[in-house]
Amino acid sequence: MLYHARQLPSAVVAIVGSGLSNKLARSWDLRAIDVATPWGDVTIHQYSRSDRPAYVLFRHGIPHRWLPNQIPYKAHAWAIRATGCGALLSTSSVGILESTLPLNRLLDVKDIVMLDNRLPDGSACTIYDEPSEQHGHLVLKDGLMSADLRSQLRDMLDREDNADNTVLKGPVTFAYVGGPRTKTVEENRIWRSLGAEVNSMTLAPEIVLANELGIPCAAIVAGHKYSTPKEHAPDSDGSLSLSLDDSGAILARLVTLFLEQGQPVPFRNLIYRFHS
Amino acid sequence: MLYHARQLPSAVVAIVGSGLSNKLARSWDLRAIDVATPWGDVTIHQYSRSDRPAYVLFRHGIPHRWLPNQIPYKAHAWAIRATGCGALLSTSSVGILESTLPLNRLLDVKDIVMLDNRLPDGSACTIYDEPSEQHGHLVLKDGLMSADLRSQLRDMLDREDNADNTVLKGPVTFAYVGGPRTKTVEENRIWRSLGAEVNSMTLAPEIVLANELGIPCAAIVAGHKYSTPKEHAPDSDGSLSLSLDDSGAILARLVTLFLEQGQPVPFRNLIYRFHS
Amino acid sequence: MLYHARQLPSAVVAIVGSGLSNKLARSWDLRAIDVATPWGDVTIHQYSRSDRPAYVLFRHGIPHRWLPNQIPYKAHAWAIRATGCGALLSTSSVGILESTLPLNRLLDVKDIVMLDNRLPDGSACTIYDEPSEQHGHLVLKDGLMSADLRSQLRDMLDREDNADNTVLKGPVTFAYVGGPRTKTVEENRIWRSLGAEVNSMTLAPEIVLANELGIPCAAIVAGHKYSTPKEHAPDSDGSLSLSLDDSGAILARLVTLFLEQGQPVPFRNLIYRFHS
Numbered sequence: 001m002l003y004h005a006r007q008l009p010s011a012v013v014a015i016v017g018s019g020l021s022n023k024l025a026r027s028w029d030l031r032a033i034d035v036a037t038p039w040g041d042v043t044i045h046q047y048s049r050s051d052r053p054a055y056v057l058f059r060h061g062i063p064h065r066w067l068p069n070q071i072p073y074k075a076h077a078w079a080i081r082a083t084g085c086g087a088l089l090s091t092s093s094v095g096i097l098e099s100t101l102p103l104n105r106l107l108d109v110k111d112i113v114m115l116d117n118r119l120p121d122g123s124a125c126t127i128y129d130e131p132s133e134q135h136g137h138l139v140l141k142d143g144l145m146s147a148d149l150r151s152q153l154r155d156m157l158d159r160e161d162n163a164d165n166t167v168l169k170g171p172v173t174f175a176y177v178g179g180p181r182t183k184t185v186e187e188n189r190i191w192r193s194l195g196a197e198v199n200s201m202t203l204a205p206e207i208v209l210a211n212e213l214g215i216p217c218a219a220i221v222a223g224h225k226y227s228t229p230k231e232h233a234p235d236s237d238g239s240l241s242l243s244l245d246d247s248g249a250i251l252a253r254l255v256t257l258f259l260e261q262g263q264p265v266p267f268r269n270l271i272y273r274f275h276s
Numbered sequence: 277m278l279y280h281a282r283q284l285p286s287a288v289v290a291i292v293g294s295g296l297s298n299k300l301a302r303s304w305d306l307r308a309i310d311v312a313t314p315w316g317d318v319t320i321h322q323y324s325r326s327d328r329p330a331y332v333l334f335r336h337g338i339p340h341r342w343l344p345n346q347i348p349y350k351a352h353a354w355a356i357r358a359t360g361c362g363a364l365l366s367t368s369s370v371g372i373l374e375s376t377l378p379l380n381r382l383l384d385v386k387d388i389v390m391l392d393n394r395l396p397d398g399s400a401c402t403i404y405d406e407p408s409e410q411h412g413h414l415v416l417k418d419g420l421m422s423a424d425l426r427s428q429l430r431d432m433l434d435r436e437d438n439a440d441n442t443v444l445k446g447p448v449t450f451a452y453v454g455g456p457r458t459k460t461v462e463e464n465r466i467w468r469s470l471g472a473e474v475n476s477m478t479l480a481p482e483i484v485l486a487n488e489l490g491i492p493c494a495a496i497v498a499g500h501k502y503s504t505p506k507e508h509a510p511d512s513d514g515s516l517s518l519s520l521d522d523s524g525a526i527l528a529r530l531v532t533l534f535l536e537q538g539q540p541v542p543f544r545n546l547i548y549r550f551h552s
Numbered sequence: 553m554l555y556h557a558r559q560l561p562s563a564v565v566a567i568v569g570s571g572l573s574n575k576l577a578r579s580w581d582l583r584a585i586d587v588a589t590p591w592g593d594v595t596i597h598q599y600s601r602s603d604r605p606a607y608v609l610f611r612h613g614i615p616h617r618w619l620p621n622q623i624p625y626k627a628h629a630w631a632i633r634a635t636g637c638g639a640l641l642s643t644s645s646v647g648i649l650e651s652t653l654p655l656n657r658l659l660d661v662k663d664i665v666m667l668d669n670r671l672p673d674g675s676a677c678t679i680y681d682e683p684s685e686q687h688g689h690l691v692l693k694d695g696l697m698s699a700d701l702r703s704q705l706r707d708m709l710d711r712e713d714n715a716d717n718t719v720l721k722g723p724v725t726f727a728y729v730g731g732p733r734t735k736t737v738e739e740n741r742i743w744r745s746l747g748a749e750v751n752s753m754t755l756a757p758e759i760v761l762a763n764e765l766g767i768p769c770a771a772i773v774a775g776h777k778y779s780t781p782k783e784h785a786p787d788s789d790g791s792l793s794l795s796l797d798d799s800g801a802i803l804a805r806l807v808t809l810f811l812e813q814g815q816p817v818p819f820r821n822l823i824y825r826f827h828s
Contacts, residue, residue, distance in 0.1 A: 018550060064550040065407050069400035111738040115391075115667075117730040122398020122674020124621035126732050131617050138733035139792065173738050178393040180402050181414035181484060186387040186449050190470050194742050208733060240415065240548055272792055274570060274616040294826060340826040341683050345676035391667075398674020454669040456678050457690035457760060462663040462725050466746050516691065516824055 009086025009215070011053035012262035013044075014255045015076075015206060018060050019093040019224065019248025024255070025062050035079035039072055042079035047259045054259040055083050059202060068179035068201035069120040074127060077209035086264020087149050088210050090219045091255060093247040094174070094198040095183075095227030097191055101198070102169060103226070104246050106254055108154070109219035110171030112144050113196055114204040120178065125205050127212045135273070138212050142268035145207075146216035149265045153218055156261055157254070165250045166257075172197040174219065176204035188227045198223060216265045220254055222247040285362025285491070287329035288538035289320075290531045291352075291482060294336050295369040295500065295524025300531070301338050311355035315348055318355035323535045330535040331359050335478060344455030344477035345396040350403060353485035362540020363425050364486050366495045367531060369523040370450070370474040371459075371503030373467055377474070378445060379502070380522050382530055384430070385495035386447030388420050389472055390480040396454065401481050403488045411549070414488050418544035421483075422492035425541045429494055432537055433530070441526045442533075448473040450495065452480035464503045474499060492541045496530055498523040561638025561767075563605035564814035565596075566807045567628075567758060570612050571645040571776065571800025576807070577614050587631035591624055594631035599811045606811040607635050611754060620731035620753035621672040626679060629761035638816020639701050640762050642771045643807060645799040646726070646750040647735075647779030649743055653750070654721060655778070656798050658806055660706070661771035662723030664696050665748055666756040672730065677757050679764045687825070690764050694820035697759075698768035701817045705770055708813055709806070717802045718809075724749040726771065728756035740779045750775060768817045772806055774799040 016024060030045035033055075043061075047054040057076060060066045080088060096103065117125045128135035153168070160166040175191045177183055179201030183191070191199055198221055207217045224247035225240075292300060306321035309331075319337075323330040333352060336342045356364060372379065393401045404411035429444070436442040451467045453459055455477030459467070467475055474497055483493045500523035501516075568576060582597035585607075595613075599606040609628060612618045632640060648655065669677045680687035705720070712718040727743045729735055731753030735743070743751055750773055759769045776799035777792075 060550070067402075067404055067407075067411055067413065069402055069405070070407055070411075111736050113736065113738050113742060115729075115739060115742070116670075117733065118392070118394075118398065118670075118674055120400045122394055122670065124672045124730055124732065126619075126621055128619055128732060129621065131619075131622055135619055135622075135732075137619065137731065140734045140736060144736055177391075178400055179413065180400065180404060180411075181393065181488070182416045184387050184389065184416060184420055186389050186471060187391060190389060190391070193470070194745070195738060212733070240546075270792075274612070336826075343678075343680055343683070343687055343689065345678055345681070346683055346687075394668070394670075394674065396676045398670055453667075454676055455689065456676065456680060456687075457669065457764070458692045460663050460665065460692060460696055462665050462747060463667060466665060466667070469746070516822075 009084055009264045011055060011083045011085050012087045012258065012264065013055045013057060013080050013083055013085045014258055015057045015059050015088070015090045016251070016255060017092045017202060018064060019244045020252050022063065023248060024252055030056060035082045037075040037078035039075035039078065042075045044079050044083065050260050053083060056259070071202065073119060073205040073209055076206055077127065077213055080210060081213040081215060085215050087262050088215050088217045089153070089258045089262065090203050090207055090217060091251045092200045092203045092221045093224040093244055094200040094221045095225055096198050096223035097188055097227055098197040099226060099228050101172065101223065103223045104250050105164065105167065105169045105222060106250060107172045107198060107221050107223065108150060108168050108170040109145060109174045109221060112174050112176065112204050112207060114176040114208065117208070119205055125208045127209055136271040139270040139272045141270055144211055145218055146265055146268065149216050149218040152263065152265060153220065153258065156257055160257070165253050174203065174221065175199040177201060183227060185229050189229055199227065211269055212271065214267045216267050222250045285360055285540045287331060287359045287361050288363045288534065288540065289331045289333060289356050289359055289361045290534055291333045291335050291366045292531060293368045293478060294340060295520045296528050298339065299524060300528055306332060311358045313351040313354035315351035315354065318351045320355050320359065326536050329359060332535070347478065349395055349481040349485055352482055353403065353489055356486060357489040357491060361491050363538050364491050364493045365429070365534045365538065366479050366483055366493060367527045368476045368479045368497045369500040369520055370476040370497045371501055372474055372499035373464055373503055374473040375502060375504050377448065377499065379499045380526050381440065381443065381445045381498060382526060383448045383474060383497050383499065384426060384444050384446040385421060385450045385497060388450050388452065388480050388483060390452040390484065393484065395481055401484045403485055412547040415546040415548045417546055420487055421494055422541055422544065425492050425494040428539065428541060429496065429534065432533055436533070441529050450479065450497065451475040453477060459503060461505050465505055475503065487545055488547065490543045492543050498526045561636055561816045563607060563635045563637050564639045564810065564816065565607045565609060565632050565635055565637045566810055567609045567611050567642045568803070568807060569644045569754060570616060571796045572804050574615065575800060576804055582608060587634045589627040589630035591627035591630065594627045596631050596635065602812050605635060608811070623754065625671055625757040625761055628758055629679065629765055632762060633765040633767060637767050639814050640767050640769045641705070641810045641814065642755050642758055642769060643803045644752045644755045644773045645776040645796055646752040646773045647777055648750055648775035649740055649779055650749040651778060651780050653724065653775065655775045656802050657716065657719065657721045657774060658802060659724045659750060659773050659775065660702060660720050660722040661697060661726045661773060664726050664728065664756050664759060666728040666760065669760070671757055677760045679761055688823040691822040691824045693822055696763055697770055698817055698820065701768050701770040704815065704817060705772065705810065708809055712809070717805045726755065726773065727751040729753060735779060737781050741781055751779065763821055764823065766819045768819050774802045
């Protein structure tokens with residue numbers, strides 16, 4: 001087990017979602033590690049073909065176990081810190097609200113909208129649920145997305161051949177919408193009218209919690225469907241699986257690159273603590 | 277008790293709210309039935325003057341017991357499924373946000389806005405709160421409102437004499453706003469600006485949960501007050517009771533029609549399940 | 553301990569936030585009193601230089617103990633009622649969303665936006681979480697802000713010398729945004745687009761709960777930073793403390809005035825109770 005919760009940030013971690021979990025688990029050389037956290041053990045996977053410590057966290061478990069509302073976000077964030085994470089890349093398949101954005105392309109998330117800042121159980125999205133010496137306000141000087149890490153990722157992708165699956169589109173504003181159901185037509189219309197361009201039922205909670213733990217974050221997503229009034233939901237169980245697979249494939253190359261080339265960056269937000 | 281949770285959907289169920297509960301209970305020939313659910317027993321009432329199984333669920337209990345934030349929505353949805361429900365009509369007294377819509381008329385709900393998708397206790401509005409073999413995403417191909425059931429209700433009302441209480445107005449977009457307080461002027465202004473035309477503190481949770489259980493739903497509501505900046509709240513305790521009674525009366529005729537003539541329709545949404 | 557929960561409303565209470573807690577505690581002549589509530593004991597402080605009973609509640613505890621998401625709002629509201637409170641003034645340091653509003657001036661809150669009406673733990677913001685004889689709907693005839701109390705405060709400040717710290721600006725619409733993190737740029741843009749002019753992570757829950765307990769409320773706030781896209785978060789830990797101190801100072805004079813001159817006003821909202 002990993003217990004060194006406060007080691008120097010030398011590792012990189014990627015979170016992968018429902019689109020690419022099983023496929024990646026088979027193609028990558030991963031070693032499962034159990035990490036003890038105050039909210040139970042978490043299995044995180046070490047990626048072996050990297051010079052620095054590099055880890056993958058399967059957001060829904062592997063095999064797929066948790067619906068979006070069942071994900072143990074606090075335990076996940078804690079386990080990520082325990083690796084000594086200095087750069088977190090979160091990925092997700094998303095619904096696209098803005099019809100001019102392409103499906104199945106990498107979309108750089110510039111900002112997050114999570115209006116109620118709550119975990120799936122309804123409680124405030126924070127590690128600091130109880131009074132303690134360490135607790136404080138996360139003050140977003142840099143934003144939830146690290147400017148340094150976003151630059152690093154853009155440069156990393158620019159160095160690759162200019163294939164469709166390594167061109168970074170956007171940037172886009174991501175809205176967090178609680179699961180586990182898809183949104184109604186009117187709900188999607190409202191999120192678009194508020195400025196959101198993509199949405200999904202995950203990603204934002206882990207980004208907020210990781211920032212509270214001092215971890216610089218970035219998020220790159222891929223649209224697996226349009227969530228616009230004119231478009232329709234996938235026709236059947238089968239076609240939804242297919243569209244998730246497509247968005248998973250486009251994200252797989254990115255995650256591999258990041259695990260092999262990603263580097264820690266400085267944390268530029270602030271945990272503000274009151275002192276008597 | 278009813279235990280046949282998976283029988284063929286042959287029944288119809290109507291949910292009634294605070295406007296018409298006591299009045300209906302006295303005028304209808306109802307037989308109370310207790311249904312065991314994972315969240316406690318639920319009393320549902322069988323309506324005897326119908327050829328098919330037809331049931332009424334009193335949302336707030338009878339006599340009135342639960343404020344909107346106290347309603348056991350999961351138990352209710354489970355009990356409705358246990359009846360073998362193939363068509364659920366949910367009714368509610370609502371506040372009207374759009375001043376051109378009439379009070380005390382039947383309003384056909386075309387879509388629901390429930391931005392945070394949470395139950396009153398804050399947890400995600402889902403039957404699938406814990407990992408299980410059956411859990412999945414509710415994918416809204418048809419929407420929360422069944423197109424088939426909405427058509428059936430419209431036809432049913434069209435066949436009646438063209439009296440005020442059988443003319444279906446709208447369609448309207450319904451916003452779910454948590455209780456148990458009325459909204460502030462600014463909150464109502466915001467909901468209107470987001471496209472909502474009516475709102476209430478109930479209805480949406482039971483519609484989401486019923487859809488997760490494979491039950492086709494429709495909702496018809498009646499406005500008992502205007503919730504617009506220019507209008508005022510009812511003057512006193514007494515006038516609020518009166519306005520609720522009026523909206524209850526307009527809904528009573530509809531519910532009777534549905535219990536006697538309503539028929540199951542196919543469920544056209546999808547529960548998407550991940551498989552390893 | 554105070555147990556007389558139902559005495560005539562003869563007291564005034566002021567709630568103070570993180571900006572001025574320690575400073576006030578030292579400068580005022582306060583006597584700590586423990587009040588038993590169904591949610592644990594609450595310490596409230598009696599202000600001695602007033603003819604009528606006057607109390608201060610330190611929202612975050614004193615010394616500062618609770619982050620916004622840790623505040624025991626229900627216990628606080630209950631303790632305030634136990635004083636026999638007939639006028640509650642709630643104050644807060646806020647972020648300013650509308651760039652034409654000044655920093656460090658008294659801003660009169662005319663209305664509150666708290667779209668999900670939930671406490672930090674996710675549950676409905678209500679004293680009436682369980683069925684009881686007393687429970688009911690808070691019907692906002694007067695609004696969450698008492699018109700009488702707002703007038704009283706305006707008159708009180710008008711009688712003072714026309715210094716910067718006794719001029720009441722606004723009125724403004726206040727949005728409640730859950731903590732304990734600051735908002736993203738996009739979130740603040742959305743709140744502004746919805747009509748909110750200031751926001752903070754506190755204040756609204758205590759106002760809603762106090763109204764449920766029949767207590768007339770007003771809120772006056774002061775901006776300690778701009779939360780607009782063009783402005784930046786405070787540069788460092790130190791500058792945030794400084795900006796909170798400034799907004800605290802401007803509120804301190806107001807609170808003193810209110811404790812010495814404030815008077816109970818009639819409660820003009822309604823608790824609507826259903827009767828079988």
